[in-house]
Amino acid sequence: MxxxxxxxxxxxxxxxxxxxxxxxxxQVVRSVTKGEAGARLAVYHETCMRCGMCAExxxxxxxxxxxxxxTPVGKMEQxxxxxxxxxxRVTPDEIYNMAQIAFTECNMCKRCVHFCPVGIDTGxxxxxVRRICHLLGVVPMYILDTAHSHSATMNQMWVKExxxxxxxxxxxxxxxxEFPKLRIPLDKEGSDVLYSVIAPxxxxxxxxxxxxxxxxxxxxxxxxxxxxxxxxNSDMCMMTGNLEMMGRLKRAxxxxxQRLRVKRIVMGECGHAFRSxxxxxxxxxxxxDWPVPIVHSVEFFWELLxxxxxxxxxxxxxxVTIHDPCNITRGYGLMExxxxxxxxxxxxxxxxxxxxxxxxxxxxxxxxxNCGPPFKGTRVAGNKVKADVLAATGVEYxxxxxxxxxxxxxxxxxxxxxxxxxxxxxDLIFELMEKPGAE
Amino acid sequence: MQTFYTIAVGPLAxxxxxxxxxxxxxxxxxxxxxxxxxxxxxxxYFDTAYGMRSIARWMTPFATLGWQxxxxxxxxxxxxxxxxxxxxxxxxGHAILWEYAFGMRVWxxxxxxxxxxxxxxxxxxxxxxxxxxSNSTVRFVSTPGDWLALGLATxxxxxxxxxxxxxxxxxxxxxxxxxxxxxxxxxxxxxRLSHALFVPFTRAYMGSEFGAxxxxxxx
Numbered sequence: 015m016x017x018x019x020x021x022x023x024x025x026x027x028x029x030x031x032x033x034x035x036x037x038x039x040x041q042v043v044r045s046v047t048k049g050e051a052g053a054r055l056a057v058y059h060e061t062c063m064r065c066g067m068c069a070e071x072x073x074x075x076x077x078x079x080x081x082x083x084x085t086p087v088g089k090m091e092q093x094x095x096x097x098x099x100x101x102x103r104v105t106p107d108e109i110y111n112m113a114q115i116a117f118t119e120c121n122m123c124k125r126c127v128h129f130c131p132v133g134i135d136t137g138x139x140x141x142x143v144r145r146i147c148h149l150l151g152v153v154p155m156y157i158l159d160t161a162h163s164h165s166a167t168m169n170q171m172w173v174k175e176x177x178x179x180x181x182x183x184x185x186x187x188x189x190x191x192e193f194p195k196l197r198i199p200l201d202k203e204g205s206d207v208l209y210s211v212i213a214p215x216x217x218x219x220x221x222x223x224x225x226x227x228x229x230x231x232x233x234x235x236x237x238x239x240x241x242x243x244x245x246x247n248s249d250m251c252m253m254t255g256n257l258e259m260m261g262r263l264k265r266a267x268x269x270x271x272q273r274l275r276v277k278r279i280v281m282g283e284c285g286h287a288f289r290s291x292x293x294x295x296x297x298x299x300x301x302x303d304w305p306v307p308i309v310h311s312v313e314f315f316w317e318l319l320x321x322x323x324x325x326x327x328x329x330x331x332x333x334v335t336i337h338d339p340c341n342i343t344r345g346y347g348l349m350e351x352x353x354x355x356x357x358x359x360x361x362x363x364x365x366x367x368x369x370x371x372x373x374x375x376x377x378x379x380x381x382x383x384n385c386g387p388p389f390k391g392t393r394v395a396g397n398k399v400k401a402d403v404l405a406a407t408g409v410e411y412x413x414x415x416x417x418x419x420x421x422x423x424x425x426x427x428x429x430x431x432x433x434x435x436x437x438x439x440x441d442l443i444f445e446l447m448e449k450p451g452a453e
Numbered sequence: 454m455q456t457f458y459t460i461a462v463g464p465l466a467x468x469x470x471x472x473x474x475x476x477x478x479x480x481x482x483x484x485x486x487x488x489x490x491x492x493x494x495x496x497x498y499f500d501t502a503y504g505m506r507s508i509a510r511w512m513t514p515f516a517t518l519g520w521q522x523x524x525x526x527x528x529x530x531x532x533x534x535x536x537x538x539x540x541x542x543x544x545x546g547h548a549i550l551w552e553y554a555f556g557m558r559v560w561x562x563x564x565x566x567x568x569x570x571x572x573x574x575x576x577x578x579x580x581x582x583x584x585x586x587s588n589s590t591v592r593f594v595s596t597p598g599d600w601l602a603l604g605l606a607t608x609x610x611x612x613x614x615x616x617x618x619x620x621x622x623x624x625x626x627x628x629x630x631x632x633x634x635x636x637x638x639x640x641x642x643x644x645r646l647s648h649a650l651f652v653p654f655t656r657a658y659m660g661s662e663f664g665a666x667x668x669x670x671x672x
Contacts, residue, residue: 082590091593302498
């Protein structure tokens, strides 16, 4: 039992801890625990009553019943509480273990908030552990690569500027076969809507840009997509603890929207990017709210459907279930709007239990899926409970308006042989909507 | 013995109350200053209405997911805290002390009710103890500070029971009860018992974040 017995080899974790000394570790730990962090860390450490009620919350502990090392409080105990107790005097090997826990065994989904009478924010504590790991350079290789990409290119996937524009023009070209008047306007100043996506969309889910363009076109929206840096709203730096880069990324995103004088930013179906733009990046930059209004796709689709800009002549007939992504439900309260949208699109909706704000995480978010193949087994074994929840619905389709959720759910669907398929809301709208402009 | 008792309910009691009040004020003030200095990005979202909503919800038994999923602990937690507060303020012996120290006439619990509450609180503490030993998660994360807090919180009830059941020398038992109560007072600002001071703030902060930013219940 314990993290030492389930150590997973990661090229960068191995390399980085080899360069550490106890003095260096202590100096960095203190710079966070006594420097950057403040009252929240102190109060949470002191008032966590070690009651263990959170053990019933976490998909990891629910999937590894009886193993306290997977519980939220157990993870804090093995990481931050230990760092505070020892004043940061721990070995490089312990830092490896802490990094593995913080990056791969907690999705920072905050479900445990619903279980803690005191109001301890485990997700915040784990993000501080990640911050320490980042400052020590101890970050899993795959997610570190995405953070490096952000630093070098301002997007997550090493997409070069011309490749980004090429991808948009390519999708426009493809879509014009179906919708001859369709355009994907680039950098169009004064548009009502700036549509922003995460870098994996041009990289390997390009059809989503096609679909979004078709929906915008058929709904008659005055919209644009950005042509330059800042177009990617995703943020792996927020996940690795590279908060300085998180700030730069969000500044680039907001400033790009301000430069184009758009009325609002509509973000694609992504959860973590929304968290970054809506909740964390703005705070880092000192904005209590946002320099440009931020709208998630679910809200935007709700508007299009309720105002009749998009019409659905025939609903999807097969039974579907709804997965609530934590970042837009627990993080933004879109539980009801998400349901209204799905019910406007689907005839037969079977709710999973638990759902809404009590949703069990996909186990991919929080940067966990971005830690790459070495840790896929951790995610899949750590989310058996969600597989059971999905299986209990008995349906074939799961609607999940979040990229990471798709990745995480598809992995458990495949591993536990659930025979289900995931769908974005955009997939359904594109499939079902009236297309008067199509040939 | 009588002298010890006189000191315990006299100067020592004043000392314990002073440490409790000054210590608590200092802990809350210094923590608030720390929050203001370093964490305005969190403090800025503090919202009284959402904070109170969260506190009210979590003060209602079984009204939150956490309480529902841990029913026995919920029962014991509420039973213990309600008994603790009622007895601390309104036990008959305490009412006499209120009058003795401040000349305040305070309503007192009927002795049978006080006895029942003392037994309930002691049984709740016994449950906390057994759970801390037998629940693998709680055992894994328990530290000496948690045992100290539990021990401190239990002693006044055990000694009260001994006094009421006339076990041992009554004056000695009463003295031990007074001393254990004073130990709790002194310990509140400086041990895990400080949750009594900070939970209203942590709860209200979480309520604010979930209410004002996340538009979502935190229960």
